Amino acid sequence: AQSVTQLDSQVPVFEEAPVELRCNYSSSVSVYLFWYVQYPNQGLQLLLKYLSGSTLVKGINGFEAEFNKSQTSFHLRKPSVHISDTAEYFCAVKNGGSQGNLIFGKGTKLSVKP
């Protein structure tokens, strides 16, 4: 079964510093990859997705992610974070094919400090 590993449960950073949130998935023939953000007491909101094509994907709020098939990774990056980026971030994978479920990692809590 497909699985997602988010290597860091918490990432503290200072405002305006760069950040990388790591995500690895179990190998599959074809996968679709997503990053979601969750603010307190809210549902999940899509940041970006990789379906095919360019391995560098740009999303909302200045985030981007790079799909690396050989390393089965999909790390999320932002060059300069803001206080408002403080939230929980979830990596998710969906297997190619009509039977695919959307499976989530355990999440990484990003805390941006002034």
Next chain:
Amino acid sequence: EAGVVQSPRYKIIEKKQPVAFWCNPISGHNTLYWYLQNLGQGPELLIRYENEEAVDDSQLPKDRFSAERLKGVDSTLKIQPAELGDSAVYLCASSPGGINTEAFFGQGTRLTVV
């Protein structure tokens, strides 16, 4: 366009009582998911519908949990009887369907079993 609507937002019940959650997906979305999210964890899939058919309910604890999606639109998730360990946030999400589209999430129902 209205998003995924869930109700109630919060529910407190005593253990052994029944409880039901309701989800209205985005109009035209064929795929509907129910997830359970424990505090500090990622969403865990309970059941996925394609139209009115439950195509994957392998993670649904069928001794106490049940779900239905009448006419392939609204869905209800029920727990009977509830246990203390069922306290969590229950998230509903919908997707247009197909193999490569993201899921749109409701705000969730926070259940507290006392």
